[in-house]
Amino acid sequence: MNAISFHDVTLRLDGHVVLDNVSLEIVQQEFIGVLGPNGAGKTTLMRAALGLVPAGGGKIDVLGRLATRGNPDIGYMPQVRRALGTMRLSGWDFVAGVVGGHRLGMPILGKTDRAEVDRALALVGASELAHRPLAEISGGEQQRLLLAQALIGRPQLLLLDEPLSNLDPHHQQAVVALVKSLQAELGITVLFSAHELNPLLGTIDRVLYLGHGQAALGTVDEVITGPVLSRIYGSEIDVVRLKNRIFVMSGGHDVERDEHRHDLLSEQTHIPGR
Amino acid sequence: MFEYDFMQNAFAAATIVSIVAGLVGYFLVLRGETFAGHALAHVGFTGATGAVLIGVAPLWGMVAMTVAAGVSMGFLGERLAQRDVAIGIVLALSLGFGLLFLHFFTAFASQATALLFGNVLAVDMNTVWILLALGIISVAALAVISRPLLFASLQPELAEAKGVSLRLYSVLFLAVTALTIAECAQIVGVLLVFALMVGPAAAAQQLTTRIGRGLLLSVGLALAEAWSGITLAFYTDWPSSFWITALSAGIYLFSTLLPRMLRTQKPVWIA
Numbered sequence: 401m402n403a404i405s406f407h408d409v410t411l412r413l414d415g416h417v418v419l420d421n422v423s424l425e426i427v428q429q430e431f432i433g434v435l436g437p438n439g440a441g442k443t444t445l446m447r448a449a450l451g452l453v454p455a456g457g458g459k460i461d462v463l464g465r466l467a468t469r470g471n472p473d474i475g476y477m478p479q480v481r482r483a484l485g486t487m488r489l490s491g492w493d494f495v496a497g498v499v500g501g502h503r504l505g506m507p508i509l510g511k512t513d514r515a516e517v518d519r520a521l522a523l524v525g526a527s528e529l530a531h532r533p534l535a536e537i538s539g540g541e542q543q544r545l546l547l548a549q550a551l552i553g554r555p556q557l558l559l560l561d562e563p564l565s566n567l568d569p570h571h572q573q574a575v576v577a578l579v580k581s582l583q584a585e586l587g588i589t590v591l592f593s594a595h596e597l598n599p600l601l602g603t604i605d606r607v608l609y610l611g612h613g614q615a616a617l618g619t620v621d622e623v624i625t626g627p628v629l630s631r632i633y634g635s636e637i638d639v640v641r642l643k644n645r646i647f648v649m650s651g652g653h654d655v656e657r658d659e660h661r662h663d664l665l666s667e668q669t670h671i672p673g674r
Numbered sequence: 675m676f677e678y679d680f681m682q683n684a685f686a687a688a689t690i691v692s693i694v695a696g697l698v699g700y701f702l703v704l705r706g707e708t709f710a711g712h713a714l715a716h717v718g719f720t721g722a723t724g725a726v727l728i729g730v731a732p733l734w735g736m737v738a739m740t741v742a743a744g745v746s747m748g749f750l751g752e753r754l755a756q757r758d759v760a761i762g763i764v765l766a767l768s769l770g771f772g773l774l775f776l777h778f779f780t781a782f783a784s785q786a787t788a789l790l791f792g793n794v795l796a797v798d799m800n801t802v803w804i805l806l807a808l809g810i811i812s813v814a815a816l817a818v819i820s821r822p823l824l825f826a827s828l829q830p831e832l833a834e835a836k837g838v839s840l841r842l843y844s845v846l847f848l849a850v851t852a853l854t855i856a857e858c859a860q861i862v863g864v865l866l867v868f869a870l871m872v873g874p875a876a877a878a879q880q881l882t883t884r885i886g887r888g889l890l891l892s893v894g895l896a897l898a899e900a901w902s903g904i905t906l907a908f909y910t911d912w913p914s915s916f917w918i919t920a921l922s923a924g925i926y927l928f929s930t931l932l933p934r935m936l937r938t939q940k941p942v943w944i945a
C-alpha cells in the first residue's frame with residue numbers, strides 16, 4: 401500500500417490548470433521534499449491529498465483509500481499566511497483546540513485528550529513554551545506549535561506546507577532535523593514543501609519537483625538535473641553543485657532564490673497562462 | 675432598591691443577557707469578528723423600527739433582522755466579514771432605513787432613544803421571560819457548536835481538512851451572535867452593544883490566555899459591569915447604559931495596563 405498515489409490527476413483552481421495529468425507514487429515511510437517555484441502547485445497538491453481539491457478525472461489514493469476530506473490518518477500543517485499573535489491564547493490551548501475538533505459539543509478535554517496534547521507538545525520539544533501566550537513566542541516556536549497540532553490524532557502521513565518560510569538558516573536546520581527525527585521515531589510518511597532545496601539535502605529520501613503543471617519524482621540525483629528541470633521550467637536550466645549545495649540556475653540567476661521575484665523569473669522562464 | 679419590581683426585572687434581564695454576551699462575545703473577539711457584530715446591531719435597529727411600523731414588538735423585528743443579516747454574512751464568508759468598508763456602508767444604510775421608518779411613524783420617535791441607547795429599567799416581566807428563552811437557545815446552540823467553532827477559529831485550513839465546514843460554523847455562529855445582539859440591545863441599546871459583548875470578552879482575553887478561565891472571566895466581568903451599572907443608575911439617576919459603557923471601558927483599559935504593570939516588576943529576561 402502506497403502512502404499517496406496519483407493516477408492521471410489534473411488539478412484545477414477556478415479553471416486554471418495547476419497539475420496536468422500527473423501520476424506518481426509515494427511509498428510509506430518516505431521523506432519527500434516537495435519543491436518548485438511559487439505557484440507551482442505545492443499547496444494545491446497537498447490540499448488534493450486532503451480531499452479539498454478534486455482529482456479532476458484521475459484518482460488520488462491516500463493510504464489505500466480514495467482521498468476524502470476528514471481523513472484522520474493525515475496530519476497537516478498549513479502554510480502560514482497570517483500572524484498567530486493576534487489571538488490572546490496560550491500555546492497549550494492553541495494545540496488543544498485541535499483535539500477532536502470535528503466533533504460537536506464543548507471543547508472540554510478529558511484526561512486522555514490532555515495527555516494527547518502533552519504528547520504532541522513533547523514530541524516537538526514545545527512542552528515549556530506552550531505555557532506562554534502565542535503573541536510572545538518567536539516564529540520558529542510558533543512553527544513547533546503548528547507541528548504539534550499536525551501530530552494530534554497520531555497521523556500516518558504528515559503534509560507540511562513550507563515549514564521553513566520566515567525562518568533563518570539556523571532555525572531551518574533545526575526544523576528539518578526535528579521533522580526527520582519524528583519521521584524515524586514514529587515511522588510515518590512526510591511530505592515537506594519548500595522553495596529551496598539546500599536545507600533539505602541529505603535529509604529527504606526523494607524529491608517531488610513541481611512546475612508548469614508537470615511533476616518529477618525521484619532521488620535528488622535523478623530529478624535535480626539540467627534536462628529534467630529544463631522540462632519543468634520550460635526553459636534552459638543549469639544545475640550547479642558547489643560542495644554540499646546545489647544551485648538551480650537559469651541564464652546566470654539562481655531561480656530558487658529569485659523565484660519570489662516574479663518579474664525576474666518571468667523574464668528568464670516563460671510561464672504560460674500568467 | 676429590590677423592593678421595586680422594575681429593579682428586579684432589570685437585574686434579572688441584565689443577569690441573563692450578561693451571561694450570554696460574555697460567552698458569545700468571547701468567541702466573537704477570538705475570531706476577530708467584532709466589527710461584524712457592531713454592524714449586526716445596527717441592522718437590528720432597522721428591524722426594530724420596521725417591526726413597530728407594521729405593528730410588531732421591536733424585539734421580534736430586531737431578532738428577525740439580525741439573524742437574517744448574520745446568516746447572510748456567514749454565507750458570504752470571511753471575505754465579507756472582514757471587509758470593513760462593505761460592513762461600514764451596510765451599517766450606515768441600515769441606520770438610515772431605521773431613521774426613515776421612524777419618520778413614517780412619528781408617534782414612536784420617543785422610543786428611538788430606548789432602541790439606540792437601551793433602557794433596562796423599563797424592561798417588564800414578560801420581556802424577562804422572552805430574554806430567558808432566547809438566552810437558553812443562544813447558550814445551548816453555542817455549547818453544541820463550540821468545539822468545531824474553536825477549531826475553525828484557531829486553524830481554519832486544518833479544520834477544513836479534518837472535515838469541519840468553515841462556512842457552516844461561520845453561519846451558525848453569526849446567527850447565535852445576532853440573537854445575542856438582539857438580547858443585549860434590550861439592556862444597552864443597539865449603539866452600545868459593544869459594551870456588553872466585546873468589552874468584557876476583550877478584557878478577559880487580556881487577563882488570561884486560557885480558554886476556560888477566559889470564558890468564566892468574560893461572563894463575570896459582564897455581570898459585574900451590568901449589575902454595578904444598574905445600581906449606580908438607581909442611586910445617581912444617570913442612565914444605566916452610561917454607567918455600563920463607562921465600566922466596560924474602564925475595565926478594558928485596566929486589563930490592558932495590568933499585565934504591563936505586573937511585567938515591569940519581574941526581572942527582564944533577554945532571550
Ligand SMILES: Nc1ncnc2c1ncn2[C@@H]1O[C@H](COP(=O)(O)OP(=O)(O)O)[C@@H](O)[C@H]1O
Nearest residue numbers: 413414416418437438439440441442443444445
Ligand atoms: N483560489 C484560487 N483560484 C485560482 N487560482 C489559484 C487559487 N489559489 C491558487 N491559485 C493558483 O494556483 C497555482 C498553484 O498555487 P499553489 O498551490 O498555492 O502553489 P505553491 O504552493 O506551489 O506556491 C498558482 O498559480 C496560483 O496562482
Ligand SMILES: [Mg+2]
Nearest residue numbers: 442443444479
Ligand atoms: Mg504554497
